[in-house]
Amino acid sequence: MSNCCSCGNNDLTLLNETLEHYASVPGSLITILQKAQGIYGYLPADVLNYISDKTGIPAAKVFGVATFYTQFRFKPVGKYLIMLCQGTACHVNGSLMLEKTIFDTLGIKDGETTADGLFTLKNVACLGCCSLSPVMMVNDETYGNLTPEKVRQILAHLREEAEKEAQE
């Protein structure tokens, strides 16, 4: 799997409770993958293989399902996950300009993470906050009515916050 960067040594036992509960329930693969991503933050290859072993679902199908849905990711994300809305309302109100601003400021495109591991950018279809468009969500916080200037301020503020935390 070219898009799986990690075959690392993850603690697979963390998944046992989920597997005990769901492994024998037909049709639960997506639920198991969601729980696994909740635990590890992404879906490492060894975790996917472990799910295949424990459920008896062929690894090809586990990988096939995981790669089909946009929710699943195969690389760890940065401290701040920027979900930039690319819905119709945000598009009409200038989301492309914001994407460019993020690229100019952080040097990352959709799906990439900054070298310092702080920011990951992900374009998403619609966050459903259309009346605040253009919108982005950073971790659980939503920022609306954005302009390139506002985006630059938010990113600078988050970077400061992270630096402060690191010093403490």
Next chain:
Amino acid sequence: MKTVKVGQGSCGISAGAAKVYSALEKTNLNAKLTVTGCIGMCYLEPIVDVYDENGELTRLVRVSENDAQAIADFVNTGDASKVKKLLVCEEDSLFLKKQTRIALRGCGIINPDEIDDYVENGGYTALKKALTEMTPESVIEEIKIAGLAGRGGAGFPTWFKWNAARASEGEEKYLICNADEGDPGAFMDRAVIESNPHNLIEGMLIGAYAIGAKEAIVYVRAEYPLAIIRLERAIEQVKENGIVGENIFGSGFSCSFRIKAGAGAFVCGEETALIESLEGSRGMPRLKPPFPAQSGYWRKPSNINNVETFANVSWIIENGGEEFAKLGTPDSKGTKVFAITGKIKRGGLVEIPMGMKISDVIFDIGGGMKTDKNFKCVQLGGPSGGCIPADMHDTEIDYKKLSATGAIMGSGGMVVMDESTCMVGMARFFLDFTAKESCGKCTHCRIGTKRLLEILDRICKGEGREGDIELLEETCNEIKAGALCGLGQTAPNPVLTTIKYYRDEYEAHIKEKRCPAGECIDLLKYSINPEKCIGCSLCSRKCPVGAITGEIKKTFTIDNEKCIKCGQCLDACRFGAVEKR
């Protein structure tokens, strides 16, 4: 006692409603403080509704956490002087006055976390009536009289689907709710679930009784965490109250209820793809027939309806199908919920009777454009729909009349655009979406959408060729004819409608290498008008790439080789000297 309700749908929370709520908690507020869902006036969030002892409402809008004490003082003393700037204005209250709320009834009024609140407002009486006084056949008959059609977009008669599932042989049947609202620019279903989850549960249970299902499942989009939390809580409450489970209301009817979170795939809005996903597979559509009514979830008879469809059901059972059918047009009965967004002044959630004119929705309810530019067109139905130009604004909202324009009713996304939106760019935007979301099962959709996107890409870049419009049309028609499911069959609609109504824009891109709306970056050229430029150098200082040079008090010039067309010079110039072409 007075009641203070803070609107906490996703929109409200994004705008800061949760902070307002906790700030109010810390004040000396002498009233019952509670949460409600989406009021629909998303553009005014956060909203705080104050109900006095007689149920009289005072609505406070665009509230911030710093207003908490002023609000508490107003509630405690009745003196509105400190909250004057927060009072909703007369013009804004028109937003709700022109609406008729059936699917959205209770939204923004009841507390979505409290089953008691729903029951006190008449909740679950329709279910009780259906289970104890009506046969499944008479429930289906009532829905038929109502003329309820699927609100997910296709507008297929609901009674017909229910009847087919009921008629199918087999003990094991499933009722599924499609809450995988994937249209970018649409949030009707999310609002219904977040604001009134019990209404969905009640509608689904009535449907389950009608078709004879033993299990009801809601397939919710994973990107809607709050909707999932509220629905889960509501399901716990109905279980505790014996409203789902064995022998509901002593009627002998039993039905279980659960949620399944989707994982992000637009194609799962197609019913057979949704079933594949429910079964834990890749969401790829199945060949039809057999239809889900004969062979659906785990190959058992299944019925799938959209959230808004179910949200109408309990009202119909309670008030009778005839009452519902009185609203609307001969072809389209009842009401329809729309999420109006884009360049509109009052964006939010509206529910209107079918038959209303598009212009009434945009201008009377939505308040017209929020910019100083003219209304250009409205996009209905998202990636499966099309746009309706301004000169057809008196088209009535009706399944047949909308289809005649080339657009569709759709699930309710209504994105309003002004003259600054490029129609070729808009078509490109939707094709970029459908090409990414195509599941890849059938060739027409997988390859066809990709080819359309390539052609649109080159037109937007100024590399369009003679004959590209005809090539687009031909490819579109082939995809429509050959694609396996609704996603592919409707994917060409945004291209076909924009060519139909804005062919001149396509031609300007291809022949003159010009974007009339001034949106396609590659076709833009910035220049400085020497007659207006006073040589202040502000643009030059703002330019991030050093493309603007000149001497102070003399005319500055832009080097178009270096220019990245970010538009910062245009925003910076106070003399209107920077021109965009």
